[in-house]
Amino acid sequence: MQLNATIVWILLGVIALGVEAMHLGLIFLFVGVAAIIAGLLSAIGLPLPGQLIGFGISAVVLAAALRPRLLRRLHGSKGVISRTDALIGQTGTVTSEIDPVTHGGRILVAGNDWAANSTERIKAGALVEVLGADGIVLLVAPVQQLNSNTTGYHMMEL
Secondary structure, three states: OOOOHHHHHHHHHHHHHHHHHHHOOOOOOHHHHHHHHHHHHHHHOOOOHHHHHHHHHHHHHHHHHHHHHHHHHHHOOOEEEOOOHOOOOOEEEEEEEEOOOOEEEEEEOOOOEEEEEOOOOEEEOOEEEEEEOOOOOEEEEEEEHHHOOOOOHHOOOO
């Protein structure tokens, strides 16, 4: 019995979708859909080189266009939390005075030394809370300011 190329492509697609159902890595999903598309191309009479090109293009385009969105939806997040995002809300100690004019200053938070900036001058030794980050520079405010006044970086969208 000779297998038709359409049947082979459809079988490959179904197998890939079955693997995806067990794995959920969102890779075999696009291979499976692309194989089914190649099977449809075979069914309309496109020769094997056209089927292979259709398979390759559809797999790459589908994965590039849909995988990031589907991963966000599946995992319900923006992705991996950055090192600075993980520090938001933590308290640190100013090790080098923070000056908003010169954008200089350093803090020790979670056992690591970080560059820091604030809307006001903060002396070394003061306790600060991490409100956000601008790249690898932490945006902070003095702890006492947070308890009495709600101005500063934390009121801005970061």
